[in-house]
Amino acid sequence: MSFVSLTEMSVPSNVVESPLARPLKELRGVGTEREAQLARLGLFTVGDLLLHRPRRYEDRRYFRNIAELQLDEASTTRGTIVALGLKRFKKGMRSVFEIILDDGTGRLHCRWWNLPFMQNYFAQGDEVFVFGKLNSLKPRTIDHPETEVIYGGEESSIHINRIAPIYPLTEGMPQRWIRSFIHRTLGEFEKEIVEPWPKLCEETQGVAASFRLRDYGLTSKERPEAQGYKELPSKANALHMVHFPEAIGDIELARRRLALDEFIELQREIQLRRKRFELKAQSRPCAGDNHFIKPFLAKLGFTLTEAQTKVLRELRKDMGGAHPMRRLLQGDVGSGKTVVSACCALMALESGYNVALMAPTEILAEQHLQNFRRWFEPLGIRVIMQTGSQKSVRADKTAGPMLPEVAESTSHQLTMAIGTHALIEDGFALNHLGLVIIDEQHKFGVTQREKLLRKGNYPHLLVMTATPIPRTLGLTLYGELDVSTIDELPTGRGRIKTFVRTADKLPKVWAFIREKLAEGRQAYVVYPRVEESGPTGLKAVTKEFENLKSLLAPYRIGLLHGRLKAAEKELVMTGFRKNQVNILLATPLIEVGVDVPNATIMVIENSEQFGLAQLHQLRGRIGRGAHDSFCILIAAVKNAEARQRLQVLEETNDGFRIAEADLKIRGPGELLGQQQSGLPNFKFGNLAEDLALIRLARDLAPESGL
Ligand code: ADP
Numbered sequence: 001m002s003f004v005s006l007t008e009m010s011v012p013s014n015v016v017e018s019p020l021a022r023p024l025k026e027l028r029g030v031g032t033e034r035e036a037q038l039a040r041l042g043l044f045t046v047g048d049l050l051l052h053r054p055r056r057y058e059d060r061r062y063f064r065n066i067a068e069l070q071l072d073e074a075s076t077t078r079g080t081i082v083a084l085g086l087k088r089f090k091k092g093m094r095s096v097f098e099i100i101l102d103d104g105t106g107r108l109h110c111r112w113w114n115l116p117f118m119q120n121y122f123a124q125g126d127e128v129f130v131f132g133k134l135n136s137l138k139p140r141t142i143d144h145p146e147t148e149v150i151y152g153g154e155e156s157s158i159h160i161n162r163i164a165p166i167y168p169l170t171e172g173m174p175q176r177w178i179r180s181f182i183h184r185t186l187g188e189f190e191k192e193i194v195e196p197w198p199k200l201c202e203e204t205q206g207v208a209a210s211f212r213l214r215d216y217g218l219t220s221k222e223r224p225e226a227q228g229y230k231e232l233p234s235k236a237n238a239l240h241m242v243h244f245p246e247a248i249g250d251i252e253l254a255r256r257r258l259a260l261d262e263f264i265e266l267q268r269e270i271q272l273r274r275k276r277f278e279l280k281a282q283s284r285p286c287a288g289d290n291h292f293i294k295p296f297l298a299k300l301g302f303t304l305t306e307a308q309t310k311v312l313r314e315l316r317k318d319m320g321g322a323h324p325m326r327r328l329l330q331g332d333v334g335s336g337k338t339v340v341s342a343c344c345a346l347m348a349l350e351s352g353y354n355v356a357l358m359a360p361t362e363i364l365a366e367q368h369l370q371n372f373r374r375w376f377e378p379l380g381i382r383v384i385m386q387t388g389s390q391k392s393v394r395a396d397k398t399a400g401p402m403l404p405e406v407a408e409s410t411s412h413q414l415t416m417a418i419g420t421h422a423l424i425e426d427g428f429a430l431n432h433l434g435l436v437i438i439d440e441q442h443k444f445g446v447t448q449r450e451k452l453l454r455k456g457n458y459p460h461l462l463v464m465t466a467t468p469i470p471r472t473l474g475l476t477l478y479g480e481l482d483v484s485t486i487d488e489l490p491t492g493r494g495r496i497k498t499f500v501r502t503a504d505k506l507p508k509v510w511a512f513i514r515e516k517l518a519e520g521r522q523a524y525v526v527y528p529r530v531e532e533s534g535p536t537g538l539k540a541v542t543k544e545f546e547n548l549k550s551l552l553a554p555y556r557i558g559l560l561h562g563r564l565k566a567a568e569k570e571l572v573m574t575g576f577r578k579n580q581v582n583i584l585l586a587t588p589l590i591e592v593g594v595d596v597p598n599a600t601i602m603v604i605e606n607s608e609q610f611g612l613a614q615l616h617q618l619r620g621r622i623g624r625g626a627h628d629s630f631c632i633l634i635a636a637v638k639n640a641e642a643r644q645r646l647q648v649l650e651e652t653n654d655g656f657r658i659a660e661a662d663l664k665i666r667g668p669g670e671l672l673g674q675q676q677s678g679l680p681n682f683k684f685g686n687l688a689e690d691l692a693l694i695r696l697a698r699d700l701a702p703e704s705g706l
């Protein structure tokens with residue numbers, strides 16, 4: 001999916017040649033050097049500049065006296081330079097530049113290490129604003145503070161005695177300059193800032209003083225979130241308030257208004273795309289008639305949970321609907337998504353169509369292959385494999401014909417193709433593709449999903465994820481997908497207890513593991529990524545392997561990491577599944593999908609290096625059988641902050657709560673994985689906080705004049 005850029009957003013869509021589209025280089029005071037600097041900040045037009053968001057504000061109406069400054073507390077102060085100088089040492093290789101300020105209450109030393117050019121910016125007698133944290137009291141010192149020299153004159157009202165915006169800068173651009181530039185440009189172009197969604201506003205006479213949402217029933221009891229958003233500043237006012245607020249409260253009001261614009265723009269895009277899709281995409285009837293599903297469920301060995309059944313009803317409705325299904329299935333780890341996807345596949349197969357299932361790793365694809373063979377082959381359905389290392393069905397006599405025949409196949413042998421990224425390569429084709437299933441879809445990019453879909457003619461799409469998606473992301477990033485949720489785990493599962501321990505407790509941990517191994521259980525020991533940390537990381541895990549072998553002898557340990565060949569990986573996994581290997585030492589490779597119910601212990605070393613959602617995924621490998629499970633997160637002794645973060649996992653097994661915590665702490669990019677492209681880049685919107693605004697935007701988008 002593609003998102004509108006903010007540059008486009010700043011230009012109202014109903015105006016062709018908006019003055020806000022004017023290039024900054026045409027403005028007074030912008031020569032080639034400034035133009036290049038502005039470009040580095042992504043600022044090309046007046047519209048861009050007006051949306052350049054301050055990174056913080058400084059209330060320059062009130063100051064701390066120098067005498068009142070506290071250790072380790074960021075604050076703003078001001079003073080006059082009474083002394084300054086540059087010292088060089090280590091044969092001129094190193095330097096420290098220092099200014100000493102006095103404000104009548106005390107003296108403050110500001111130092112810059114190895115930045116000798118700083119001396120060009122200050123002179124004795126200058127008055128200076130300083131923002132930073134004291135790092136010592138005697139004498140009062142701040143290293144590398146942010147500073148701004150105070151000039152008097154007509155411009156001074158822009159910079160002092162007010163709440164001053166502090167902008168992101170680039171090399172060579174002074175804070176004062178951009179502040180003045182924005183101030184001037186705002187004044188010049190104020191009249192050109194029009195309401196982008198006039199249909200949403202109540203008519204007011206003359207220039208809109210406020211953006212009053214018409215009453216679209218948004219304040220009704222069902223939508224309490226609309227409260228407090230009904231009256232927001234006009235666009236012009238919001239831009240004023242975000243740059244030059246008169247009160248601290250203005251800043252958040254303005255942010256909300258500008259964020260709402262971003263969200264409405266995005267929702268319009270999503271809803272338009274959906275409309276276009278529904279106009280051109282004809283659906284294939286794939287609801288099936290139960291002739292496979294009935295015997296499948298009868299032999300399954302357990303009954304579906306209520307949540308699974310509810311989701312299946314939603315899927316069946318989509319599969320028989322007028323437009324191809326576009327659905328996201330989310331369910332916490334272990335909630336039983338695979339069986340649901342199998343039923344969905346059977347609906348398509350019953351209807352005479354083939355199905356493709358893509359998984360992010362070979363291990364997972366292999367696991368699916370085993371399950372689907374066991375389930376589907378008795379029904380006469382061929383199950384084939386397509387991975388990087390396995391381009392055809394293995395020499396398995398029950399498996400039916402080889403893949404090359406599939407590509408050219410005109411016969412109607414019903415086929416379920418399972419694979420990794422190899423499925424989207426040009427060499428792979430599957431006739432009569434009725435349904436595409438993508439497992440652990442957050443590991444794939446949007447383009448990969450689209451590529452697989454293009455192997456058919458508007459097939460149905462089911463994407464699955466065990467990373468619970470906070471609702472804000474569901475409505476934005478996945479806005480064009482319908483969402484089903486399995487919100488219940490199968491019964492009869494043992495509990496998972498989670499403990500955060502420091503590395504010095506490891507001997508106790510190993511003793512505990514020996515106890516559990518003696519009872520017949522199995523364990524995972526997870527070590528952070530080898531793949532990405534180069535040969536030294538690999539060494540670490542191999543060394544750890546030797547170490548564990550002696551620590552846990554005579555139990556058998558298998559080693560699993562991304563550098564192994566597929567066949568080697570499969571050998572280790574098979575051993576582990578059969579409990580011939582008791583302990584699996586692995587990289588986060590096993591994060592997704594692996595299902596070995598007898599494994600009830602998981603130790604994660606250096607756990608502070610992982611995100612919470614990822615740890616939750618890892619932990620999802622245990623707690624799959626009837627025995628109680630134990631997850632032990634080993635954290636660095638020193639890192640108290642990390643240990644605190646990890647406590648979220650001690651406290652809850654609820655994937656949604658964990659994902660929301662992770663979204664707040666690390667942002668959407670980290671939560672969803674690096675693969676995720678098409679993440680909207682909001683300047684004012686905040687995906688961790690703005691659920692109410694996002695919902696409002698979704699409801700308003702159709703009213704905004706699509
Ligand atoms: P995930 O949702 O994480 O992909 P899986 O589909 O791998 O979970 O299911 C986890 C385990 O739960 C599997 O062993 C599966 O057979 C089992 N399972 C699924 N549904 C049920 C159910 N309704 N009752 C009991 N066990 C189930």
Ligand code: MG
Nearest residue numbers: 337338439593
């Ligand atoms: Mg799964």
